[in-house]
Amino acid sequence: MEFNGKIIDFSTPVVMGILNIAPDSFYDGGKYSTEEEWIDHTGQMIKDGAEIIDIGAVSTRPNAPLIDGQEEINRLLPVLKIIRVNYPDIIISVDTYRSTIARQVIKQGANMINDISGGRFDHNMIDVIAQTGVPYVIMHIQGTPQNMQINPVYENIVEDIKSFFHRQIDKLNKLGVRNIIIDPGFGFGKSLDHNYELLFKLKSFHTFGLPLMAGISRKSMINKVLGTSPADALPGTIVLNTIALLNGANLLRVHDVKEAMDAIRLVAKYKEFVTSDQ
Numbered sequence: 001m002e003f004n005g006k007i008i009d010f011s012t013p014v015v016m017g018i019l020n021i022a023p024d025s026f027y028d029g030g031k032y033s034t035e036e037e038w039i040d041h042t043g044q045m046i047k048d049g050a051e052i053i054d055i056g057a058v059s060t061r062p063n064a065p066l067i068d069g070q071e072e073i074n075r076l077l078p079v080l081k082i083i084r085v086n087y088p089d090i091i092i093s094v095d096t097y098r099s100t101i102a103r104q105v106i107k108q109g110a111n112m113i114n115d116i117s118g119g120r121f122d123h124n125m126i127d128v129i130a131q132t133g134v135p136y137v138i139m140h141i142q143g144t145p146q147n148m149q150i151n152p153v154y155e156n157i158v159e160d161i162k163s164f165f166h167r168q169i170d171k172l173n174k175l176g177v178r179n180i181i182i183d184p185g186f187g188f189g190k191s192l193d194h195n196y197e198l199l200f201k202l203k204s205f206h207t208f209g210l211p212l213m214a215g216i217s218r219k220s221m222i223n224k225v226l227g228t229s230p231a232d233a234l235p236g237t238i239v240l241n242t243i244a245l246l247n248g249a250n251l252l253r254v255h256d257v258k259e260a261m262d263a264i265r266l267v268a269k270y271k272e273f274v275t276s277d278q
Helices: 035-048 069-086 099-107 125-132 157-174 192-200 202-208 220-226 234-246 257-276
Strands: 014-020 052-056 091-095 112-115 136-139 180-183 251-254
Touching: 014 035, 014 257, 035 052, 035 069, 035 257, 052 069, 052 112, 069 091, 069 099, 091 099, 099 112, 099 125, 112 125, 125 157, 136 157, 157 180, 157 192, 157 202, 192 202, 192 220, 192 234, 220 234, 234 251, 234 257, 251 257
Parallel strands: 014 052, 014 251, 052 091, 091 112, 112 136, 136 180
Antiparallel strands: none
16 A cells, blocks of 8 residues: 555554544543654654554544534644654554545645544545545444444444445545555444454455454453553553454554554464464
């Protein structure tokens, strides 16, 4: 997949490091609020092995308060500009579901859009992606961040999400968009059991022939089982990232890049013997 001239081959899994600038995010809200903190944290993630930096300015945790587009862009642009100046070669993704925001950040140097709604919250998003040609992450969500965890129900969670991907990918393909990454949306309108069923059946999404992203980092699907908090959830994150890699994830979206890279290296070594034994 091409990102403004840079090619990433997702046959070897890749890490997307999270740069969260929303003050109320579930784990690191408010932790990175100055230019020095943005630069230092991004530099450390790149040093640890991140190929992509994902900048998010709006919390999408359950029941997160809404902010308007002007507030979102006011938060995003200073960070995007300073990261682009200091790390000109890094691939920058912006986590937004608003097409107007997507268009502005792409003009300012963003290489990719990560949309939690997969084009459903703002129907102009797909047109913006087609017009700009940037890679696009389609994530599945049931409901909105404000109501998504109120009794989520599916007939068949894997087939329901695959149907959603089929519809959105078809819309994109008809406009000539091919650089697509899919994300089943762990924790977004899913019960605890839904999340673990998705993790177990992750390989079924390979039928699309597209890179598959897993965003599990420090989420409640860990904490509800272990009785931990997001601050204590790194060991659980490592375990579930490892399972995701074994089940076909091509891209890990994480807060902790070094540990994700370690998991990728160890799974790659393990798979040498799986392949040789077949």
